[in-house]
Amino acid sequence: MISLQRHDSVIALRMARSFLGRPIYWTAAYWVDGLLIDSGPPVTARALVQEMRKLGLKQIVVTHAHEDHIGGLHQLRRAFPDVPIYAPLASLPIIQDPRLLGQQLHRRLLWGRPKGVADVQPLGTEVRTERHVFHVVETPGHTRDHVSFFEPKHRWLFCGDAFIGGRDRAWTPESEMFGTISSLRTLAALRPQRLFPGSGTVRRTALPELHGKIGQYLALCRDVAQLERLGLPEEEMVERLLGGEPALHYWSLGHFSARHLIQACRRYNELFEQRDPPDGASRSGRRPRRRPSRNDPSAPRSHRAGR
Secondary structure: OOOEEOOEEEEEEEOOOOOEEEEOOOOEEEEEEEEEEEEOOOOHHHHHHHHHHHHHOOOOOOOOHHHHHHOOHHHHHHHHOOOEEOOHHHHHHHHHHHHHHHHOOHHHHHHOOOOOOOOOOOOEEEEEEEOEEHHHHHOOOOOOOOOEEOOOOOEEEEEOOOOOOOOOOOOOOOOOOOHHHHHHHHHHHHOOOOOEEOOOOOOOHHHHHHHHHHHHOOOOOOOOHHHHHHHOOHHHHHHHOOOOOOOOHHHHOOEHHHHHHHHHHHHHHHHHHOOOOHHHHHOOOOOOOOOOOOOOOOOOOOOOOOE
């Protein structure tokens, strides 16, 4: 399934595997001035090629090497053998040999298995088209190889999965909180006017959305730190702050997990945590750890949606 949406001179190509005529999970590529940003999953690659034949294709760039962003490259290369493809340097080994992704079953069912493409070139600091210049911005966190593309004239920001809308309830183990927050701050500093994320849901209030996402993560990290000081285990944190494991946890066989999100917050907090003083002295200003009851007013409020 593929759906086209026009945003001025940018075309969003939203793609998904369908079930009973309904999309399961959208991902997106963007076309502007002959440039294709990302290529969607393998299951929609043929439909994407058909659309590119209509629009015209001069070059392709990739934000990061996940199957829902590199999955169309093999078919595009066969259809457009002379069109250059550029990707982050760290993405190249995976694009050449997608077996390195280590796809779990749910990912293979949802997106399909990508095929390798050999002749992909490393990105430089910018990408030029006839009418635009896109600056390459390193935005690790979701993955280590992630980059975004910023067009300063119109203040367009193509951010892949560096920004994911809504409130997070589950993460994968490879996602990293410090990089995610740092990358969001970098993107906010660009003061974009329009945000083109990997979901295809284009945001016209880019700066408030970015600041809001940063605030969500920082609040969750603070609440995790508070509960950790009170001595709660991760299982209790998951229940209190995220309302338990979501359905995604079970059908992904634990690859997406609320616990992974809590663990990412704990690692983030460790970077700023004051070290224990020598000789077993207590930490300055900290109370002894205790296990609160569920009605303890000192415990943080839940981060469940709607609260």
